Amino acid sequence: MSDLLYSEEEEALRSALRDLLADHCDAAGVIVRTESDAPHDRELWKALSEGMGLAGLLVPESQGGQGATHREVAVVLEELGRAVAPVPYLTSAVVATEALLACEGEEAAKLLSALASGRTVGALTVALSVAPGGAYKAVRYEDGALHGELTGVADASAADVLLVPAADGELYAVDADAVTVTPQVSLDLTRPVATVVFDGAPARRLGAAGPAVRQGLRAGAGLLASEQLGLADWCLTETVRYLKDRKQFNRPVGGFQALKHRLAQLWLEVVHTRAAARNAADALATGSEDADVAVALAASYAAPVAVHAAEETVQLHGGIGMTWEHPAHLYLKRAKANSLAYGTAGAHREALAELVDLRAP
Structure with a gap:
């Protein structure tokens, strides 16, 4: 039976992260950000990813990550939840990273290393409301490009690369500057959602979309x-x-x-x-x-x-x-x-x- 108590390493991680958030993520600052056009805190993200290496916790060391487990990631998310931190950690370091871990091939491996460094932010373009195993909307793939529109994509405005499921059953990578991202009205402005429009966006195949x-x-x-x-x-x-x-x-x-x-x-x-x-x-x-x-x-x-x-x-x-x-x-x-x-x-x-x-x- 697994021990669900926090290990010494997990408690040390919590302590270091809580100190960082106390210095860089005060409540007044978060409130001000929600009133601006740039709700994501890029400086905090840099401190978390490049300073502490937290963006690559789930990525194997051989691919530039920390080779940690979901237990350590859970501690990070507890602290980010306590601070309501406006960073794309869940969407990039967890959801997009896990999707890439399920893919094989050179392109997926290259993107995985980029996400692990934190210098690249990823987002899976599935609506935030979709449950595991649930139906999701896909776009059309034709002649090496994607066409269509997806809504309710969390942290799309902060992403550098989008992981996009297509109607042909494949998952593709698309650079964010090749699409149009339009913010949607969102209750939680610390994790904004957006509509993403693909109008002939060049795409790179990653693997099967379903798994x-x-x-x-x-x-x-x-x-x-x-x-x-x-x-x-x-x-x-x-x-x-x-x-x-x-x-x-x-x-x-x-x-x-x-x-x-x-x-x-x-x-x-x-x-x-x-x-x-x-x-x-x-x-x-x-x-x-x-x-x-x-x-x-x-x-x-x-x-x-x-x-x-x-x-x-x-x-x-x-x-x-x-x-x-x-x-x-x-x-x-x-x-x-x-x-x-x-x-x-x-x-x-x-x-x-x-x-x-x-x-x-």
Whole structure:
């Protein structure tokens, strides 16, 4: 049986990353970025990828990566979730990287090394709402070029290269400057989505699209639970701290029994989410035959917990929690957007029922 506790190396990684984010990703700065035309923090991405080598955690050392596992990536995503960091880590270092790992050939290997360095950002052009194994839209491939339009692509505006499934069943690489990327209205401005238009964009074949897309989306869904865990943990910690300091009737607000009960319930949910997210990360890391079950379980449980935690943060902070200056709205928006990413909780519960043979009558 796997040990789901954090190792010393994982805790050291967490500590170093939390210090970096404290210096480079303050809440006020993130709020300002969401009001600009460039929500992604390029300097933070450079510090994470080139400074700490985190973009290549899933890439083998022989291909320029760190040769780590999904467990280490899960720790990174927990901390990025705590900071609501506006970087394309999940979409590039996890989803796009996993899709490339499922491909063979020189072109895929070259792109994998580029993504591992962090100097190239990748994005899989499948709508953010698509669950692992779900149907997705493809574009037309003709005479070495792609034609069509794809919507709901996360972090497309930050990508240098796009991994595009085509109707012929193949996955192609397209340089971002060969397509038209138009931002869509997005609730979570720290992970914006966009429409990508291919009008004769030159394409390079990578491999079969089906297995690559499924592997990428499965890793995205499983490790998104760790980001949701980090988000929920920040919400709980910050709310407890605020309720200890805030006084009403000359006593700390956190001393009122009704609020204690709400916080105790939220603590239990966060603890359960941690167990599910760690199990999913470990199952992906070890290639467990139960990885699909672990991912579906974590994804179905973590999303509503993150939303609940963010909602409680807004409400229990009172008036200050409703303001634009307080970061609570960043967490609520990320939690709500994440609840639709890589499949809804309901879709994952349905998949879980199929996997464990508990179909509805």
